Amino acid sequence: MSSWNQPLSIYPNGLLESFSRDAVYTVPLLRTPHVVIREVLKLFHFKDLVLFSLCSKRTHRLVKLHNNRYNGNELHVNCDTVPEVGWCRTGDRSAYALLGVSNMAEAISEKKEEIVEIRGHRVPIGYDHLLKIWVTYWDDPILGMKTVVEFLSDALKCPPVRIIFERKSMWAIDWANSIGVTTVFSDSNESFSEGEYAYILQNCAAPTLDLLTNPVDVHLYRYTGHFLERDTIRIGNGMWMTLDNLLSLNCAEINLEFTRLLTYDDLNEFLKQWLAGKFPRLEGFAIGMTPFDYSEEDLLKGIENPMTKRVEWKEWKRKTFNFSSMGTDIKMDDGRTLTVCYSFKNIGVCMAVWPQ
Amino acid sequence: MTSPASSSEVKYLIESSEGNTFDVSGAALRQSNTFNAMFLNIGADGPIPFTDYNEATLKKVFEYCEHSVNEENYSGPKHQDDLSKWDLNFFNEMDQKMFIDVINASNFLDIERLTSYCCERIARMLRGKNTQEMIKVITLPTAEELEAKQKVEEKKAAAAKKVAEKAAETAEKTETLEELPVQQLVQTTRNKLTRKYLSFSNE
Structure with missing residues (x-):
């Protein structure tokens, strides 16, 4: 028996001894038939594929060849406190971290890091045992993040679709615009300054903006600028939202939480305009109001469109909020039906248009 | 001494690169899709020439086929931990060169199960390793x-x-x-x- 392939020894019970990490067993993989290489790559987790593609230009090419078309996977880019790029299947919310990006100054000097080449940049890489991910270290972490995303997107044929950002990574807004990311998300504890918050609302062109981070002094904050046209906007703390803001949104779905300035009179005005066709793109609207005291009577006051009490349960295709069986169907001016109801799940008022 | 019979009793003569011949049972040989496509239906006069591979490699490959004849139907590659003691011994007895030769022969003969096990074994060697370790395993120049x-x-x-x-x-x-x-x-x-x-x- 030779030493090259003795990673396993068998215990009397037939179980195998696990691999020793330090042991080296060689097999000239690149000299085996392409079918074999393809099968081996198929058996890899994405994390292994990433490290394999970092071994050499040839292995990178092999990984690219293996993932030569879009395969239903996507990249989630975290520019938050722990900058990293994760991978996930489309529609699956749980992402697996593939590569981290950190400042060179944070490289653990006592441990000897390896050097890898990523799109022409030779950078150290080391395993972070705390985060349990491989981290690359860059003199310029912003360039590092952009390069790592390009590298992973190219090697694994996964487009970057979601970016999480915070105050320190405001640069990610313009970058997200330039690479066509579909969702921009922030749930950082550190509030944005007024200028930063306004910049996000005015410049983030992503189809979905999920803004759970507050502007500083959210009670006093007011926004008078315009809103970009997008598919979905979610404001986690909408204390600053006024009727003017609400009327100037141009989205297919609006989700506002903890609004304070909006009253039932405001909602009534908004609903009237919606029924009259002022928001042709709008399909769904959810609002959580504080203090909350649902009054259907106030909400529907003065609306003359034909309306009926709905008893059937309806499922909204976006599944952002559920409809209860108690609700009111209102005939819109364009012939469609708008349903208004109270949502226990969202603890607020929900409205949606049928058919969508 | 060959015939296009389906009985597992039938023996086929295989010729290696050295020109040596040896017997392989029909049941074992039928695990090779290449054989099935080329000889099963039409038969072969004289030894079947697999002259790109040496005798030791071919014997090793068909040793595996003979062993797996009685196993249940193949259902995709097994995890390394699920391999039997025999499977493990089979792999551990090979040196690196033989392993590569067996992979190549198995690939040419299109023996799905053996190829899959070999691939799983290689994948197992590489999984969870860092780039330097991977480079060593696949013998890439640093x-x-x-x-x-x-x-x-x-x-x-x-x-x-x-x-x-x-x-x-x-x-x-x-x-x-x-x-x-x-x-x-x-x-x-x-x-x-x-x-x-x-x-x-x-x-």
Whole structure:
């Protein structure tokens, strides 16, 4: 028996001894038939594929060849406190971290890091045992993040679709615009300054903006600028939202939480305009109001469109909020039906248009 | 001694690259899709030539096939931990060269189960390793080695360039000499002879 392939020894019970990490067993993989290489790559987790593609230009090419078309996977880019790029299947919310990006100054000097080449940049890489991910270290972490995303997107044929950002990574807004990311998300504890918050609302062109981070002094904050046209906007703390803001949104779905300035009179005005066709793109609207005291009577006051009490349960295709069986169907001016109801799940008022 | 029978009793003769022949049961051989496509239905007169592979490799491959004849239907690659003691011994007995030969032969013969096990084994060698360890496992030259190699190649290229330049220079000189007009050549020779004569007379 030779030493090259003795990673396993068998215990009397037939179980195998696990691999020793330090042991080296060689097999000239690149000299085996392409079918074999393809099968081996198929058996890899994405994390292994990433490290394999970092071994050499040839292995990178092999990984690219293996993932030569879009395969239903996507990249989630975290520019938050722990900058990293994760991978996930489309529609699956749980992402697996593939590569981290950190400042060179944070490289653990006592441990000897390896050097890898990523799109022409030779950078150290080391395993972070705390985060349990491989981290690359860059003199310029912003360039590092952009390069790592390009590298992973190219090697694994996964487009970057979601970016999480915070105050320190405001640069990610313009970058997200330039690479066509579909969702921009922030749930950082550190509030944005007024200028930063306004910049996000005015410049983030992503189809979905999920803004759970507050502007500083959210009670006093007011926004008078315009809103970009997008598919979905979610404001986690909408204390600053006024009727003017609400009327100037141009989205297919609006989700506002903890609004304070909006009253039932405001909602009534908004609903009237919606029924009259002022928001042709709008399909769904959810609002959580504080203090909350649902009054259907106030909400529907003065609306003359034909309306009926709905008893059937309806499922909204976006599944952002559920409809209860108690609700009111209102005939819109364009012939469609708008349903208004109270949502226990969202603890607020929900409205949606049928058919969508 | 071959026939297109379906009975597992039938033996087929296999010829290796050394020209040696040996018996393999029909049941074992039928695990090879290549064999099924080429010989099963039409039969073969004389030994089946698998002459790209040596006897030891072919025997190893068909040893696996003979063993797995009685196993249940194949249902995709097993995890390494699910391999039996026999499977493990089978793999552990091979050296690196034999392993590669077996992979190549298994791939050519299209024996799905053996190829899958070999691939799983390679994947297992690489999973969870860092880039340096992976480079060692798949015997890739490291960045330093590549750099050193590149430097040597650059030096060689520079030396070759120098030699070529020198050769070109010499050729140019020769050409210049050849291109001198006859009268000038005569004059040069005369001058040389005169100098020689003078030095001779001075002595």
